[in-house]
Each structure stands twice: as structure tokens, then as C-alpha cells.
Amino acid sequence: MDRIAARSLLRCADLRSTIASRLALNLNGVRSNFSTTQSSCRQRPRAKSQERASKTEANQYERQSILQHITPEILRLRQVTHTINQDLSAPSEDLRAWVEEFLRLGSLQLLKSNDCSEVVRTLHNLDRKYRKEKNGDSQKVVYELAERVRRAYVSGSLPSSSHVPLHLLSYYKESGHLDEGLEFWKWLSAEEAKLDPVYAGAAIELLAVYGAGIRYCEHIYERTLVQQEGIGSQYHLSPGAILPDRSKAVTISGTSLGLLQGILSARLFYGKWQRSYLTLDTAFMLRPTQMVPRFLDLFVYERPIFEALPVFFMYCRGGNAVSGVTLMAILNSLKNLANRVSHHTEQVQLIQAIFCVVEAYVGSAGQLNSQHLNVLTNAFVSAMPPKPAATPTELTKGDNDVTDMVVDFFAKLFRYSVRHNASPNSITFGEIISKALSLGYADLAKVAFQDMLSLNISPSEPTAVSVIKAAALLNDPDLLKTGWACVRNASLSKSRKAPDKPSWISLAAAAGSCGLHSFVEDEFQALAPELLSHARSTVQSMEKEPSLPIEVKPEGLDLKHVNAFRHLCAEVSLTLDRMESVPGTGYRDLHKYPVDEPPMFKWPEIAEEMWQRKLYNELTLEDSAKGSQPTSVENADGLQDATSDISNTGVPFDDLRYLNWKTINNLLIQAEAWEQRTEASTDAAIREQRASPRARESTSSSGATAIRYPVTVQQLEDYQQDVGNERATFMTEEEWRKRILRLRSPDYEDQAHTTE
Numbered sequence: 001m002d003r004i005a006a007r008s009l010l011r012c013a014d015l016r017s018t019i020a021s022r023l024a025l026n027l028n029g030v031r032s033n034f035s036t037t038q039s040s041c042r043q044r045p046r047a048k049s050q051e052r053a054s055k056t057e058a059n060q061y062e063r064q065s066i067l068q069h070i071t072p073e074i075l076r077l078r079q080v081t082h083t084i085n086q087d088l089s090a091p092s093e094d095l096r097a098w099v100e101e102f103l104r105l106g107s108l109q110l111l112k113s114n115d116c117s118e119v120v121r122t123l124h125n126l127d128r129k130y131r132k133e134k135n136g137d138s139q140k141v142v143y144e145l146a147e148r149v150r151r152a153y154v155s156g157s158l159p160s161s162s163h164v165p166l167h168l169l170s171y172y173k174e175s176g177h178l179d180e181g182l183e184f185w186k187w188l189s190a191e192e193a194k195l196d197p198v199y200a201g202a203a204i205e206l207l208a209v210y211g212a213g214i215r216y217c218e219h220i221y222e223r224t225l226v227q228q229e230g231i232g233s234q235y236h237l238s239p240g241a242i243l244p245d246r247s248k249a250v251t252i253s254g255t256s257l258g259l260l261q262g263i264l265s266a267r268l269f270y271g272k273w274q275r276s277y278l279t280l281d282t283a284f285m286l287r288p289t290q291m292v293p294r295f296l297d298l299f300v301y302e303r304p305i306f307e308a309l310p311v312f313f314m315y316c317r318g319g320n321a322v323s324g325v326t327l328m329a330i331l332n333s334l335k336n337l338a339n340r341v342s343h344h345t346e347q348v349q350l351i352q353a354i355f356c357v358v359e360a361y362v363g364s365a366g367q368l369n370s371q372h373l374n375v376l377t378n379a380f381v382s383a384m385p386p387k388p389a390a391t392p393t394e395l396t397k398g399d400n401d402v403t404d405m406v407v408d409f410f411a412k413l414f415r416y417s418v419r420h421n422a423s424p425n426s427i428t429f430g431e432i433i434s435k436a437l438s439l440g441y442a443d444l445a446k447v448a449f450q451d452m453l454s455l456n457i458s459p460s461e462p463t464a465v466s467v468i469k470a471a472a473l474l475n476d477p478d479l480l481k482t483g484w485a486c487v488r489n490a491s492l493s494k495s496r497k498a499p500d501k502p503s504w505i506s507l508a509a510a511a512g513s514c515g516l517h518s519f520v521e522d523e524f525q526a527l528a529p530e531l532l533s534h535a536r537s538t539v540q541s542m543e544k545e546p547s548l549p550i551e552v553k554p555e556g557l558d559l560k561h562v563n564a565f566r567h568l569c570a571e572v573s574l575t576l577d578r579m580e581s582v583p584g585t586g587y588r589d590l591h592k593y594p595v596d597e598p599p600m601f602k603w604p605e606i607a608e609e610m611w612q613r614k615l616y617n618e619l620t621l622e623d624s625a626k627g628s629q630p631t632s633v634e635n636a637d638g639l640q641d642a643t644s645d646i647s648n649t650g651v652p653f654d655d656l657r658y659l660n661w662k663t664i665n666n667l668l669i670q671a672e673a674w675e676q677r678t679e680a681s682t683d684a685a686i687r688e689q690r691a692s693p694r695a696r697e698s699t700s701s702s703g704a705t706a707i708r709y710p711v712t713v714q715q716l717e718d719y720q721q722d723v724g725n726e727r728a729t730f731m732t733e734e735e736w737r738k739r740i741l742r743l744r745s746p747d748y749e750d751q752a753h754t755t756e
Contacts, residue, residue, distance in 0.1 A: 071110065073101075073105060073110075074105060074110060074111070074115070077098075077101055077102060077105060077115070078115065078118070080098050081098070081102075081115075081118050081119055081122055082118075084098065084122055084126070085118070085121070085122040085125060088125055088126055088129045092137075092138070092141045095126075095141060095142075095145060096141070096145065099119070099123075099145045099148060099149065102115075102119050102149075103148065103149070103152050103157065103158075106152060106157050106158045106159070107152075107157045109159075111158065111159060112159060113159045113160065113161035113163075113164075114161075116153075116158050116159060116161050116163075116164050117161050117163035117164055117167070119149070120146075120149060120163070120164050120167040120168060120171075121163070121167050123142055123145055123146050123149070123167070123171065124167045124168075124170060124171045126138070126142050127139060127142045127143075127146075127171055127174070127175055128174065130142060131174070131175065139175070142175075143175065143177065146168065146171055146172075147180065149164075149168070150168055150180070150184055153165075153168075154184075154187055162196040162198040162199055163198060163199075165184070165188055165196075165199040165202070165203075166198055166199040166202050166258075168181075168184060169181055169184065169185065169199060169202040169203050169205075169206050170202045170205075170206075172184065172206060173202070173205055173206040173209055178206065178209065178210045181206045181210070182206070182207075182210055185203050185206065185207070188203070189203075189220075194227045195220070195223060195224045195227055196224075197224050197225075197228070197256035197258065197259040198256060198258060200220060200221070200224040200256075200258075200259055200262065201256065201258035201259040201260070201261050201262025201263070202258070202262060203220060203262070204217045204220050204221060204259075204262030204263055204265070204266050205261075205262050205265045205266065207220065207266070208265055208266035208269045208270070209269070213270075214266060214267070214270040214272060217262075217263065217266035217270075218263070218266075221259065221262070221263045221266075224259060225237060225259075236282075236286065237259070237260060237282060238282070239278040239279075239281065239282055239744065239746055240619060240744070240746075241282065241285070242620055242621065242622050243285065243286075243620070244622070246620060246621075246653065246654050246657050246658075247645050247652065247653050247654040248645050248653060249288075249289065249645060249653060250286070257283060257286075257287060257290075257291070257292055257295075258292075260279055260282065260283050261292065261294050261295060261298075263279060264276055264279045264280065264283075264295065264298060265298055267279060268298055268299075268302040268303070269302070272749075273303070273671050273675060274668065274671070274672075274743065274748045274749065275749075277664055277667050277668050277671065278664075278744065278746070280295065280299075280311070280664065281660070281661065281664040283295060284314060284318075284657070284660045284664070285620075285657055285660070285661075288318045288647070288653060288656045288657055288660060289318045289319055289320060289647045289648065289653075289656070290320070291315060291318070291320040293320075293321055293322060293323050293326065295311075296308075296311055296312060296315050296320075296322060296326055297323075297326055299311045300312070300326055300329050300330060300333075301329070303671075304674060304711050304715070304719075305330070305333045305334065305337070305601075305711050306601055306670065306674070306711070306719050307667055307670065307671055307674070308330065308333075309330070309353075309357070309597065309598070309601050310597060310601075310603070310663050310666065310667055311663075311667070312330060312357065312360070313360055313595070313597050313663075314659075314660050314663055315364070316360040316361060316363060316364035316366075316590070316595065316649075317360075317364075317590055317594075317595075317647075317649065317651060317656065317659065317660075318647050318649065318651065318656055318660075319364050319365065319587055319647050319648035319649040320364065322361060322364065322366055324366070324367065324368075324369055324371075324372065327357070327358075327361050327366065327372060328371060328372065328375065330357055331354055331357065331358075331372065331375045331376075331379075332375065333710075333711070334350050334351075334353050334354045334357070334379075335350075335354060335375055335378060335379045335382075337350055337711060337713070337716060338350035338351055338354075338379060338382065338383075339382055340712075340713050341713055341716070342713070344383075344560060344561050344564040344565075345564055346600075346716075347382075347383055347564075348383060348564045348565070348567060348568045348571075349598070349599065349600040350600065351379045351380065351382075351383050351568060351572070352568065352571050352572065352575075352598060352599075352600070353598035353600055353601060354375070354376065354379050355376070355571075355572045355575045355576075356575065356595065356596075356597070356598045357598070358372065358376065358575075358579075359575050359578060359579055359595050360595040362420075362579055362582065362588070363579075363582065363587070363588035363590055363593075363595055363649065364587065364588075364590075364649060365586050365587045365648070367420070367421070367422075368417060368420055368421075368422040369421075369422050370422055370423060370424070370425050370427075370428070372422060373413075373417050373422045373423075373424060373428055374425075374427050374428050374431065376413065377410075377413075377424075377428050377431045377432060378431050378435075380406075380409065380413075380568075380572070381406070381431060381432055381435040381436070382435065383564075383565055383568055384402060384406065384435065384436075384439055384441070384565060385402060385439070385558055385561035385562045385565050386439045386440060386558070386561075387402075387439055387440030387441055401562070401566070402441070402562065402565065403441055403443055403444050403447075405565070405566065405569045406432075406436075406441075406444055406569075407444070407447060408569075408573075409569055409572065409573060410432065410448075412573060412576050413576060416576055416579060416580055423455075424455070424457070425457060426452075426457050426458060426459055426460055426463065429448050429449070429451070429452040429457060429459065429463065430459065430460060430462070430463040430466075432444070432445075432448040433445045433448050433449060433452075433459075433463055433466050433467065433470075434462070434463065434466050436448065436470075437466045437469055437470055437473075440473075442469075442470040442471075442473035442474050443474065445466060445467065445470040446467070446470055446471075446474060446476070446479055449467045449470075449479075449482075449483070453482075458486065458489065458490070458493075459486050459490065460490055461487055461490035461491060461494075461499065461500075461503060463486075464483050464484070464486035464487040464490055465483075465487060465502065465503050465506045467479065467482070467483035467486070468480055468483040468484060468487070468506050468507060468510045469506060469510060470483075471483055471510055471514060472509065472510035472513035472514060473513075475513065475514055476514065477514045477515070477516055477519075480507075480510055480511065480514050480516060480519075481516075481519065484507055484523070487499050487503050487507075491503075507520060507523070508520055578593070581593075587648045587649050587650070588649065588650075589649065589650040590649040590650060590651055591649065591650040591651040591652070591655070592650060600720075603666040603667075603669065603670050603723065603726065604723060604726050604727040605662070605666065606726065606727070606729055606730070606731060606736070607731070607733075607736045608733070611733045611736060611737070612662060612665075613658070615737055615740060616658055616661055616662075619744075620657075620661070665740055665743070665744075668740075668743040668744070669726065669739075669743065670719075670722065670726075672743065673722045673725075673726075674719070674722070677718055677722070
């Protein structure tokens with residue numbers, strides 16, 4: 001049913017009276033005098049023989065109506081809600097009519113809690129879309145409707161549902177209406193004697209963004225846990241909880257990753273990094289293969305990339321879903337850092353890390369898109385060495401070698417990406433052509449342009465102008481004419497009658513190099529009379545000025561740069577070969593073919609494997625922690641074994657939990673080193689009255705204004721120094737054991753303050 005028909009039915013007065021008489025409901029106060037125009041739009045229910053394709057369907061409908069008291073109006077409301085939620089687009093008057101009918105049916109006590117949840121969830125999704133589109137008027141409409149729903153829910157007109165507060169609190173946090181969210185939370189916490197973990201996590205996030213303080217957030221978290229029936233959830237959501245069987249997937253009733261997500265957000269917002277990693281450890285111990293994407297987002301946006309990457313690889317190792325937006329954020333962070341470093345070796349390592357991240361993402365059934373492909377393309381071409389001066393010896397060693405490597409690489413990359421529905425587009429080829437030309441590889445720009453046309457991809461005007469410049473360098477008249485035709489087509493596609501001034505200047509300069517002066521004159525004659533004088537004056541003014549070189553070439557060949565690039569090509573080609581070995585799209589067997597973290601960001605493990613396994617068993621096996629876990633009674637705390645103990649990526653749960661435990665240890669160690677260095681820099685900045693390294697703020701993925709870590713080149717060097725220091729550290733088993741226990745202690749912060 002389309003939205004227009006649904007809207008007409010929602011306003012159908014005689015249908016409302018029919019439903020009212022059937023259910024003997026008092027409809028006093030419900031508007032019944034509709035205009036003549038509205039009455040003409042009425043649609044009466046068709047006969048059953050017309051509405052249903054078979055007698056079986058008719059019987060099913062009758063049973064549903066009788067047993068569940070579902071009226072046609074409620075069915076239509078659900079249909080409209082589903083349609084709006086699918087399309088996420090509707091005129092403001094339709095949205096108002098939809099919510100108006102929802103509130104009317106709610107006041108008549110005809111709705112179920114799921115109906116309310118779906119309507120509020122749809123409003124939440126609409127706001128997310130409108131904020132992304134920066135559609136302020138539509139956001140105001142959603143705010144108006146959300147406020148009406150909130151008032152109805154508070155007044156008791158709508159059935160109680162834990163998901164209604166969840167979506168309302170999340171909406172208020174993300175949209176920035178924090179005062180309204182706080183007002184709703186005050187009512188909720190006073191009204192509900194027992195907080196539901198379904199919405200308590202969202203409340204904690206809102207309170208953290210509002211600035212309620214970490215102590216209050218921790219209080220809400222503890223209150224929610226204590227109020228749960230039994231002691232299973234409170235125990236299993238605490239650090240150091242012991243599972244009955246590490247090799248099994250378990251479902252623990254009364255626990256909620258949403259509640260853990262809320263307190264994790266608050267701890268990260270307030271800089272409680274040690275508690276944050278213990279929270280992450282708890283979540284991965286409980287659900288190593290069912291982590292929600294939001295956990296990863298928090299570390300990507302609120303912690304430095306050095307720490308976000310290990311968390312990302314934990315997600316992929318267990319086959320957890322990672323959103324394409326999150327992958328894009330990680331790739332851009334690495335790419336931006338690669339563009340800022342000065343040493344070729346570091347740049348190559350960072351680009352290797354980019355491809356390593358993509359390999360892990362694909363191995364965990366992630367789906368690449370054209371935006372990801374464009375980042376890979378940009379990162380790779382940025383590492384190309386400039387073309388050397390055209391001496392025969394250097395040209396043999398450098399120019400042809402680099403061109404061949406680039407062509408071979410992109411042939412392999414595009415072959416893989418097209419097979420996985422991430423086809424190159426005009427931006428992809430534009431990156432290759434512009435960068436190749438800027439470095440002096442006109443022949444590479446030509447090859448890329450020809451491949452682009454063979455795929456029926458139209459270049460943008462700047463890309464086509466780059467092709468014209470390449471034609472001048474290659475003295476290729478045919479390439480110039482083809483490039484200029486693309487320039488004209490691009491200008492026409494933008495509803496312009498002729499190319500702009502820079503395009504004419506480039507044409508005139510290139511035509512002179514190719515000996516095509518008459519071609520420029522012919523192009524003049526094809527113009528409309530009113531445009532001819534402007535084009536001629538543009539070219540003549542260019543001819544009076546000293547001719548600018550199309551390309552400035554380096555004088556020598558940087559063999560170190562070429563060798564570094566050759567190494568990069570070899571490494572990423574191996575990565576693509578491994579990615580191609582995975583049949584189709586789906587999970588890769590990461591137990592048999594693991595994807596290692598990038599060497600540049602892999603924290604060294606100074607402890608022997610035997611030490612780590614021994615401590616892991618001590619902390620996670622019930623026999624070695626007698627008395628710390630409540631007495632186990634069958635089903636007393638809601639523990640139920642799942643059917644599978646192997647992840648989708650082929651890693652046994654016992655191995656998965658152990659590998660994650662080791663990663664958390666490494667993260668605690670490196671985070672402590674990072675925080676100590678950052679605190680020292682902050683103290684120095686205060687003494688010297690300059691900007692603190694923590695002072696830069698921006699809007700995070702949660703909608704909160706929180707400290708983020710756009711890593712600088714200096715911080716990358718500091719991190720590498722921390723890695724070197726860790727690698728040079730010598731510890732006995734007892735010293736290492738005390739270090740891990742100290743970092744994993746719930747009293748870590750108290751111990752740190754005592755030490756200070």
C-alpha cells in the first residue's frame with residue numbers, strides 16, 4: 001500500500017465509526033467532520049474475496065483479528081510506519097498525520113508496546129537522515145513530533161515499553177536536545193522503581209554528553225545492575241568474571257551490551273581509559289562474536305589510531321560486523337598520517353597498514369564500496385616517486401619500472417574490486433591521472449584515461465584538462481582532441497555553454513606543443529557569437545604572458561624512494577593475492593589463515609607464551625578462583641550453552657577469548673604509556689602557557705563534543721619510541737605478572753594516585 005492510499009485511509013471518518021461501533025468504544029472528542037474533499041478520498045474495505053488470494057489467507061486474517069483484536073486501522077498504521085521507515089522520506093503533513101493517528105489509537109488503548117517502539121524508532125531514523133542531509137526544517141518537524149510522543153508517553157496514553165525510552169533518549173542525545181532528554185530521564189528515573197538495562201545504557205550516554213559527571217554515570221550503572229533479579233548479571237558484567245566454559249558461546253539473561261556500551265561511552269568521554277578497556281574485555285569475554293559496532297566506533301573516534309587498530313582486528317578476528325563508515329574513518333586516519341610523514345619508509349608502512357586493514361575487513365565478510373576503493377587508490381598513488389630527469393640510464397631504472405608496477409597493481413586491484421561490487425568511478429581514475437601527471441608520468445595518465453573510457457566512465461572537467469596536459473607532454477594530438485571533447489561534454493553536463501577559462505588556457509598551451517593551432521581556431525568557430533570574443537581574449541591574454549610549463553620535473557632519481565615503492569608494490573600485491581583466495585564474498589578462515597596486525601602498529605609481547613597462558617588460566621578458570629563466583633545452580637543465573645563453539649571466521653571460542661585477552665593486556669600497557677606521555681606534555685604546556693595537546697575538540701560519532709586524538713607525526717614518532725622501549729624491556733615472570741594484575745585491577749586509579 002502506498003503512502004497516499006494509507007494517508008487517505010487513516011483519515012477515513014466512516015471507517016473510524018465502523019471500528020468504534022464494533023468495539024463499543026467511546027470516541028467523544030475525536031474529530032469527525034471532515035471536508036468534502038477528504039470525504040471524496042474515502043476508501044472502504046474491499047470484500048474478502050477481493051482482498052485475499054486464497055481462502056487460507058482469509059482464515060489466517062480472521063484468526064489474527066479475533067485473537068489479537070487487530071483492527072484494520074492498526075494494520076494500516078503499521079503499514080505506514082513500515083513504509084516510512086523503509087523510505088525515510090515523507091512530506092511533513094504526512095508525518096504529522098501519521099503521528100496524529102498513532103497518538104489517537106494510543107489514547108484508545110489499542111496499541112501494543114511494539115507499535116510504540118516502531119514509531120519512535122522511525123522518528124529516530126528520520127532524524128539521523130535529516131541531520132546527515134543538514135535538512136533543518138525536517139529536523140524541526142521530527143523534534144515537534146518526538147515531543148508530542150514523549151508527552152503522551154509520560155501521561156500514560158501509550159503502553160509501557162523499554163524501547164520507547166531507549167530511542168527517545170538516543171534521539172535527544174544525537175540531535176543535541178539535551179535539556180529535553182534530561183527532563184525525560186528525571187521523570188523516568190523517578191517513575192520507574194527498577195531501571196531497565198535496555199534504556200539505562202542510552203541514559204548514561206546522554207548524561208555523559210550533558211556533563212552529569214562520571215560519578216553519577218557510574219551510580220546509574222551500578223543501580224541498574226543491583227536492581228536486576230538474581231546476581232548473575234551483576235557478576236558477569238564485572239571485570240574478572242569467570243565463565244562456566246570458555247570454549248562455549250553463552251547467553252546470559254539479565255545482561256545487556258547496551259548497558260556496557262553506555263558506561264563505556266561515559267568512561268571514554270571522561271578519560272577513564274583503564275576502566276574502558278576492562279569494560280571492553282568484559283564485553284569480548286561474554287560475546288566474542290556478537291559485538292555491536294558501536295563499541296568499535298567509540299575507540300575509533302575517542303582514542304588514538306594506535307589503540308583503535310587492535311580493537312578493529314579483535315572485531316574482525318571474531319567475525320563481528322564493522323560498518324563501512326567506521327572502516328572509512330580508519331582508512332582516512334591512516335592515509336592522512338601517511339601524507340604527513342617525511343620518510344618514505346614510514347609512508348610505505350602506513351600504506352601497508354591500510355591494505356592490511358582492508359584484508360581483515362574483507363576476511364570478516366565486510367563489503368567494500370567505491371569510496372573505500374578511492375581511499376586505497378589515493379594512498380597508493382601518493383607513494384609514487386617523482387619521475388626522474390630523462391636520462392637513458394635513470395629512465396630505465398626508474399620511469400618505466402614505476403609505470404609498469406602501477407599499471408600491474410591497478411589491474412589487479414580493479415579486477416578484485418569489480419568482482420566484489422566496488423567498481424572504480426570517475427573519482428578513482430581522476431586520482432590516478434592527476435597524481436601521475438603531477439609526478440611527470442604522462443604515459444601512465446594516458447593509460448588510465450584509456451581504461452576509463454573503455455569502462456564508459458566520463459571524466460570530470462579537471463580530469464579531462466589533466467589529460468590535455470598529458471597529451472602536450474607526450475606530443476599526442478589524438479589524445480589532446482579526445483581530452484578536449486571530454487572537457488566540452490563535462491561543461492555541457494553542468495549546463496554551461498562552454499568550458500571555463502582555465503580549460504581554454506590549457507588547450508591553447510597544449511595545442512601549441514602538439515602543433516594544433518588550427519584546432520583551437522576551429523573550436524573558437526564552434527562557439528556561439530556571444531562567447532567567441534571572451535574565449536579569444538582569454539587565449540590572447542595567455543599568449544602575451546610568459547608561457548608556464550605544464551609540468552616541473554625533478555632533476556634526479558631518488559633510488560631510495562623507488563626501492564621503497566617497489567617494496568610497497570610487492571607487499572600490497574601479496575595482500576591482494578590473499579584476498580583473492582577467498583571464494584566469493586564471505587568469511588575467511590582466520591584460524592588457518594590469520595590476518596596479522598600491521599607491523600608498524602603491532603605492540604611487542606615481551607612475555608613468554610607459557611607465562612601468558614598460565615596467568616590467563618588462573619584468572620579465567622573457576623578452579624583457580626574458588627569462592628569468587630556465586631554457587632552455580634542449573635539455570636539459576638540464566639546461563640545457556642549456545643549450539644556452536646566456532647566463530648564464523650573458524651576460530652574456536654577458547655582461542656578467540658585468549659587472543660582477545662592478550663590484546664587487552666597490550667592495549668592497557670600502551671595506553672598507560674600514551675597517557676603518561678600526554679600528561680607530561682599537558683603539564684609542560686600549562687607551564688609554558690601554550691595550547692594543550694588535549695585541547696583540540698570535535699564532534700564525535702555519538703554527537704558529543706569530546707576530546708579526540710588526530711595523531712600528529714610527532715606523536716607517531718613518540719609511539720614508535722614507546723614500542724622500542726617496550727621491546728627493550730626485560731622482565732621476569734613475576735614482574736610481568738604483577739604488571740598485568742596492576743593494570744587489570746579495579747583499584748588501578750587509586751593505586752596511581754597513591755603513587756603520585
